Amino acid sequence: MMDVTAIPTVPLQSDGAGIVILLVYLAIIVVSIAGMWKTFEKAGQPGWASIIPILNIYYMLKIADRDAWWLILFFIPVISLIPAIIVPIDMAKNFGKGTGFGLGLAFLPFIFYPLLGFGDANYNGHGPAGGAGAGASGTQF
Template identity: 50%
Template sequence: MNEYESSGIAAGTGAGAAIFYLAIIVVMIIGMWKVFEKAGKPGWAAIIPIYNLIILLEIVGKPMIWILWLIIPCVNIVFAIWLYNLVSKSFGKSEGFTVGLVIFPYIFWPILGFSSAKYLGPSAAEAQNGGFGNNPFNNPNNPFNSPNNPFGNQDKPNDTPPPVV
């Protein structure tokens, strides 16, 4: 094989990889488009780079200052994962779905867009739980909610002062 044949093979491989990459991006954008439409926002906003972040912030109900946090290097990774978590919670999904959105967005955006998931509002699951994940203070299995609480009953404050020594 001479140098012309090998460069042709490399060019074909590169072109094929570029077409495959663009197809994945198109599928992800179509999924985001459908998610935006489910939330009552314009679907075309998914294809405009910074504007799609503004629309995502409106969907999850966060202030516009988050745009600043989403464009600062290193900080943006944390806030993007947090934003994806709030998006999945706004559609009634769990933290596992957030992991999917972070690791495999080209699969999970179309799942969110084309599935039967309903838009419930800004961070709906968080509002129901009172915080991220399971709130330990609302957990009926919390040992401090039991009658054997070693710290006393917090519902009835003790009005007697401590003894003077």
């Protein structure tokens, strides 16, 4: 028969660090979602679409002035990395930001979407909120 007292036990008490980490993590998630929501609304798209998988990519393509068939590229392994970088760069450019900001959207979205959504950037693309955007004069760069 096995001695029960020889089984190591794990204490059920915590110093509270786990709860603090959980709260910080949840705060980052909420701020990220709110930033993407505001970014979509600034571009004249429905904010709620930012939290629905696949649909949010479709609206990102619209904000970036890319054709809808680019959505297919996101489902091809390895190839999906290319539009996952190009689309945020195009989104940033349509908000008057540079390539560096677009790379920030691609690699650090929890920082850069709130900056874009809550910042003073205005959407200048061809979408419904774009008004006289880059293509209004017939010239595209």
